[in-house]
Amino acid sequence: EAQVTQNPRYLITVTGKKLTVTCSQNMNHEYMSWYRQDPGLGLRQIYYSMNVEVTDKGDVPEGYKVSRKEKRNFPLILESPSPNQTSLYFCASSLRSGLAYEQYFGPGTRLTVT
């Protein structure tokens, strides 16, 4: 089954404790991205990757890091999480970049930073 998976689905952590949210897709997609979704603010793009070893900032990259060492994986790293990073996070992938291709979203990771 074609899908995007994320882990963990739920995470409660404390300020400053480094964490990684994994994202994997099995569709051989070139483009992957991370979004956060907050009430009243909608979905906002954090980082995106157009292919292996090619990443770039989205609208809200501060406090986040990403890497794309393999085509299927695109982990999101929070080196020193803060409470304002409490949010619902989504990973997405598409065949290529741009809106000519539909985005496939993962199930989401709900992160709480205390």
Place this chain on the structure above:
Amino acid sequence: SQKIEQNSEALNIQEGKTATLTCNYTNYSPAYLQWYRQDPGRGPVFLLLIRENEKEKRKERLKVTFDTTLKQSLFHITASQPADSATYLCALETGYSTLTFGKGTMLLVSP
């Protein structure tokens, strides 16, 4: 900066009626526009894509229009059903490989 506006209030309609949702944008001329459905706590699901040279696109009970002069897209669900209740998002490409979503419109279909 690019601004995308969708109906800010929830849209309540009766089963069987046509729901019409609006997506307005400024300061950009997108080549494509997409619509997604999102259920609470779940990831958005792609519904339709429309290109700038297409005036209208249909898929079953769904219809999307795209007016690049008005900078507006309309999303219609005909013969709406309670199962159509969800939040609907429009999305534009607002920079090189940067995608921007509207905040979404919550649709509630009553039996």
